[in-house]
Amino acid sequence: MPHDHGHTHIDPESGDRRVSIAIWANGLLTVAQIIGGIFSGSLALIADALHNFSDMASLVIAFVARKIARRPADERMTFGYGRIEIVAALINYTTLILIGFYLIYEGGMRMIDPPEVAGWTVVILGGVALVVDTLTALLTYSMQKGSVNIRALFLHNLSDALASVAVIIGGSLIILYDMRWVDPAITIGIALYILYLAFTEIGGPIRTLMLGSPPDIDNAAVVEAMRSVDGVADVHHVHLWQMEEHNAALDCHVVLTAGGWHKIEKIKAAIKDRLKEDFNIAHSSLEFEHEDRAHENADLYGHGKPEEEENHVHRDHDRS
Numbered sequence: 001m002p003h004d005h006g007h008t009h010i011d012p013e014s015g016d017r018r019v020s021i022a023i024w025a026n027g028l029l030t031v032a033q034i035i036g037g038i039f040s041g042s043l044a045l046i047a048d049a050l051h052n053f054s055d056m057a058s059l060v061i062a063f064v065a066r067k068i069a070r071r072p073a074d075e076r077m078t079f080g081y082g083r084i085e086i087v088a089a090l091i092n093y094t095t096l097i098l099i100g101f102y103l104i105y106e107g108g109m110r111m112i113d114p115p116e117v118a119g120w121t122v123v124i125l126g127g128v129a130l131v132v133d134t135l136t137a138l139l140t141y142s143m144q145k146g147s148v149n150i151r152a153l154f155l156h157n158l159s160d161a162l163a164s165v166a167v168i169i170g171g172s173l174i175i176l177y178d179m180r181w182v183d184p185a186i187t188i189g190i191a192l193y194i195l196y197l198a199f200t201e202i203g204g205p206i207r208t209l210m211l212g213s214p215p216d217i218d219n220a221a222v223v224e225a226m227r228s229v230d231g232v233a234d235v236h237h238v239h240l241w242q243m244e245e246h247n248a249a250l251d252c253h254v255v256l257t258a259g260g261w262h263k264i265e266k267i268k269a270a271i272k273d274r275l276k277e278d279f280n281i282a283h284s285s286l287e288f289e290h291e292d293r294a295h296e297n298a299d300l301y302g303h304g305k306p307e308e309e310e311n312h313v314h315r316d317h318d319r320s
Helices: 012-040 043-069 084-112 119-144 148-177 182-201 203-209 219-227 260-279 307-319
Strands: 232-244 247-256 281-290
Touching (some): 012 043, 012 119, 012 148, 084 203, 119 148, 148 182, 148 203, 182 203, 219 247, 247 260
C-alpha cells in the first residue's frame, strides 16, 4: 500500500517570493485596518486587523523557517533543520488560539455596551481586506499541500477572507439599520472560527514534535511486513516517527532464525526495500538478534526492558 501524498513542488525561490509578497500585503493591510478601526470605532475591524497581523507574523516566521529548513545536516543538528517548519506551524497555531480567546473577551465586553461605529469606513476597509486576504490565500494555496508550515498560513488567510466578508456584512447592517450589536457579535463569530481552525490543525505539529508515529502509516502493517520476510522470526523495540514532515523513519530490533543469521545482508536489504516501496519509509535502522540470544519478553513498541533486566531491577528493589 504505497503512500502517494500528491504534493505540489514549487521552486524554493519562487515560493519565497510568494511569501514575501504576502508579508508586505498583510503588513500594509494591518496598519490600514487598525487606523480605520480606531477612527470608526469598529472592534470587528480591529479584530480582523489583529488576525491579519498574526498572519504577517506567521508569514515572517514561515519565511525564516523555510530558509533555515534548507540547511544541510551538521554536527549540531545531525537530523538536519527540516523540523523548524513544524515548530513554526506550532507557533502560528498557538498565536491564533491566543488571539481567538482575546477577541471573544473583547467582543463580550462590547456586547454589553455597543459603541458607535462608522459603517462606511468598516465596509470600505473590509472590502480592501477581502482583496488582500484572497490574494494571499491564492499565493499560498498551491504551496500548502506539501507543507504543514504553509498550510498554517493558508488557513490563516482563508479565515481572514471569511472574516472580511463578515466585517462587510456587519458594516452594511450598521449603515442600513444602526444595528451596533452586530459588530461585537461578528467579532465573537470570527474568534470562534479562528479557534476551530487552530484546534483542528494544531494536533499534527504536536504529534510530529512528540515523535508520534506518522498518521498515514499503519504500524501493524509495517510490523507484519517485516515479520513476513524470509528468515525473520520476530521484531520488537519498534520506533516509528517523522524525521521531517514528509520523511518517515523507523528503527527496531529484528530477530533472525538460525538460517537467516547467515543471510543478514540479504534480509536487511529485503526489509529496507519493502519499507521503502510499501510504506515510503526511506530511513530505517535495524539491529539484528539471533533467535537463540534474543531479548525475551521485549515490548513490541518503545524500548521496554528485557525480562532479565526487569528481574535484576526487581531484585535490587527487594534488597533496598
